[in-house]
Amino acid sequence: MSEAAIELAGVNKWFGDFHVLKDINLTVNAGEKVVICGPSGSGKSTVVRCINQLEKHQKGAIRVDGVELTDDPKSVATIRSEVGMVFQQFNLFPHLTVLENLTLGPIKARGLSRKEAEEKARHYLDRVHIPDQADKRPIQLSGGQQQRVAIARSLCMEPRVLLFDEPTSALDPEMISEVLDVMVELAQEGMTMVVVTHEMGFARKVADKMIFMDAGEIVEEGHPEHFFTNPQSERCRKFLSQILQH
Amino acid sequence: MKKLLLIVPLLLLAGCSSSQTWGWYVIDPTTQSGWTNVKFLISGMWATIQISLIAAVLSIVLGLMVALPGLSEKRGWRWVNRIYVEFVRAIPLLPMLFWVFYGLPIVFQSMGLNIPIDPFWGAIITLAISDSAFTAEIYRAGIQSIARGQREAAQTIGLNYVQTMRYVILPQAIRRILPPLANQFIYIVKMSAFASVIGMQELTRRANELVVTEYRPLEIYTLLIFEYLILVLIISAGVRWLERRMGADERG
Numbered sequence: 001m002s003e004a005a006i007e008l009a010g011v012n013k014w015f016g017d018f019h020v021l022k023d024i025n026l027t028v029n030a031g032e033k034v035v036i037c038g039p040s041g042s043g044k045s046t047v048v049r050c051i052n053q054l055e056k057h058q059k060g061a062i063r064v065d066g067v068e069l070t071d072d073p074k075s076v077a078t079i080r081s082e083v084g085m086v087f088q089q090f091n092l093f094p095h096l097t098v099l100e101n102l103t104l105g106p107i108k109a110r111g112l113s114r115k116e117a118e119e120k121a122r123h124y125l126d127r128v129h130i131p132d133q134a135d136k137r138p139i140q141l142s143g144g145q146q147q148r149v150a151i152a153r154s155l156c157m158e159p160r161v162l163l164f165d166e167p168t169s170a171l172d173p174e175m176i177s178e179v180l181d182v183m184v185e186l187a188q189e190g191m192t193m194v195v196v197t198h199e200m201g202f203a204r205k206v207a208d209k210m211i212f213m214d215a216g217e218i219v220e221e222g223h224p225e226h227f228f229t230n231p232q233s234e235r236c237r238k239f240l241s242q243i244l245q246h
Numbered sequence: 247m248k249k250l251l252l253i254v255p256l257l258l259l260a261g262c263s264s265s266q267t268w269g270w271y272v273i274d275p276t277t278q279s280g281w282t283n284v285k286f287l288i289s290g291m292w293a294t295i296q297i298s299l300i301a302a303v304l305s306i307v308l309g310l311m312v313a314l315p316g317l318s319e320k321r322g323w324r325w326v327n328r329i330y331v332e333f334v335r336a337i338p339l340l341p342m343l344f345w346v347f348y349g350l351p352i353v354f355q356s357m358g359l360n361i362p363i364d365p366f367w368g369a370i371i372t373l374a375i376s377d378s379a380f381t382a383e384i385y386r387a388g389i390q391s392i393a394r395g396q397r398e399a400a401q402t403i404g405l406n407y408v409q410t411m412r413y414v415i416l417p418q419a420i421r422r423i424l425p426p427l428a429n430q431f432i433y434i435v436k437m438s439a440f441a442s443v444i445g446m447q448e449l450t451r452r453a454n455e456l457v458v459t460e461y462r463p464l465e466i467y468t469l470l471i472f473e474y475l476i477l478v479l480i481i482s483a484g485v486r487w488l489e490r491r492m493g494a495d496e497r498g
Binding site for chain 2: 052054077080081083084085087089091092093094095104105108109110150153154156157
C-alpha cells in the first residue's frame with residue numbers, strides 16, 4: 001500500500017452525459033512502468049489527465065504518494081510537484097528559448113536561482129541528447145527534438161512519476177524512435193512511468209504492466225508477456241490484431 | 247491614400263473660388279487674425295491627446311481586470327464579466343458622460359465624500375469605462391486564442407494562475423491583442439470630442455467657441471475634421487509599425 005506511487009480506486013468521470021471513465025481501478029507502484037492502450041475515445045488519455053488533475057474526476061479516489069486528490073489547491077500543488085506530464089502536442093512555450101522553457105518551472109515554481117536552474121536544464125538536455133539547442137526557439141527544432149525538449153522540461157521538475165499522453169502520435173515516423181529511445185533510457189533508470197501509446201514495440205520492451213481500455217473501462221490488465229501472446233478478452237484480441245498487423 | 251489627401255483639399259479650394267459660401271480668411275494663417283484663430287483651434291490638441299492617452303491606459307488596465315473573470319472555469323466569475331460587458335457596452339457615451347459628470351458627484355456627496363469631478367477627469371473616467379468593455383472582449387479573444395495546451399503545460403510544471411498568465415499566456419496573447427487594442431485607441435480619440443459638451447477645452451470645444459464668435463461653421467469644422475484626421479493617421483501609422491514589428495518578431 002505504502003509503495004503505491006499512484007492509486008485509482010473506483011474512479012468515474014462524465015463529460016456532460018457521456019460516461020468517459022467507468023470504475024477505474026489502477027495501482028502503479030514506485031518504479032513501475034505501465035502502458036495504457038486502447039481505441040481512440042476509450043478514455044485512456046482522460047485517465048492520465050485525471051492523475052495530474054488537468055481533468056477533475058467526479059467519483060472515486062485518486063491518491064498520489066498516499067495523498068488523496070481533492071479540490072483543495074494544496075493537494076493539486078502536491079501532485080504537480082510530483083507528477084510530470086508529456087503531451088502529444090509537446091506544448092512547448094513558443095515565445096521562450098529551449099533553455100527558458102526548461103528553467104521557467106524550476107525558477108518560478110521551485111524558487112531555484114537562474115544559475116542552478118540552467119545547470120539543471122543543461123544536464124537534462126544532455127540526457128535527451130540535444131545539448132546544443134539550448135538557445136533556439138522550439139519552432140526551429142524538429143518534432144522529435146521538440147518532444148525531447150518537452151521530456152527534459154518535465155524532468156527539470158524532478159518528478160517521481162512521469163505521465164506520457166501519446167508522446168509519439170504527432171511525430172513523423174522517422175522521429176518516433178529518437179523519442180522512444182529516450183523513454184526507454186528513462187525506464188531503465190527506474191523512473192515510474194504511465195504511458196498512453198500505440199507503440200507496442202516500446203511496450204514490450206519496458207512495460208511491467210499492460211492496460212487495455214475500451215469504452216471507458218479497463219478491459220484487460222496484465223503482464224506484457226501474457227497480454228500480447230494470450231489476451232483474455234475478445235475486444236483486446238481484436239484491437240491487438242488490428243494494430244500489430246502492419 | 248495620398249491621392250485622396252490631395253483631392254479633398256483641392257475640391258474644397260475649388261469650392262472656395264467658385265462661390266461666396268466659403269470664407270477661408272477665418273483660418274488663413276497668413277493673416278494675423280486668421281493665425282490667431284488657427285492657434286486657438288490647435289490649442290485644444292493637447293487636451294484631446296491627454297484625455298485620450300490617459301483614458302486608453304486606464305481602459306487597458308480595467309479591460310484586463312474585466313476579461314480575466316470571463317475566462318474563469320467558475321460560472322459566477324464569468325457572470326461578473328458578462329454583466330459588466332453587456333451593461334457598459336449598452337450605455338451610449340453621451341448619457342454616461344452626463345451621469346458621471348453631473349450625477350457621480352451627488353453619489354459621492356451622499357456617501358459623505360467630497361470628490362469634485364472636473365470636465366477633464368469626467369471625460370477620462372467615462373471614456374475609460376465605456377472603452378473597457380471593448381478592450382475586455384479583445385483580451386478575452388486574444389487569451390482564448392492561445393491553445394489550451396499552453397495553460398496545461400504551465401500547470402504541469404507547477405506554475406500557479408498568476409504565473410501562468412504572466413509568463414506563458416499573456417506574452418503570447420499580447421501579439422494578437424496589441425493591434426486591435428491600438429485600433430481601439432482611435433475610437434477613444436474620436437469619442438473624446440464628447441468631452442466638449444461638459445466644457446472640456448479640447449479640439450471640438452475650441453471649434454464650437456470660435457464658430458460662435460466668427461459665424462464660419464463650414465470652414466472651422468472642416469479644419470476640425472482635418473485635425474482629427476491627422477491625429478488618427480498618426481496613430482494608424484503607429485499601429486502598422488507595431489504590427490510589422492510584432493510580425494517580424496513572430497517569424498524570428
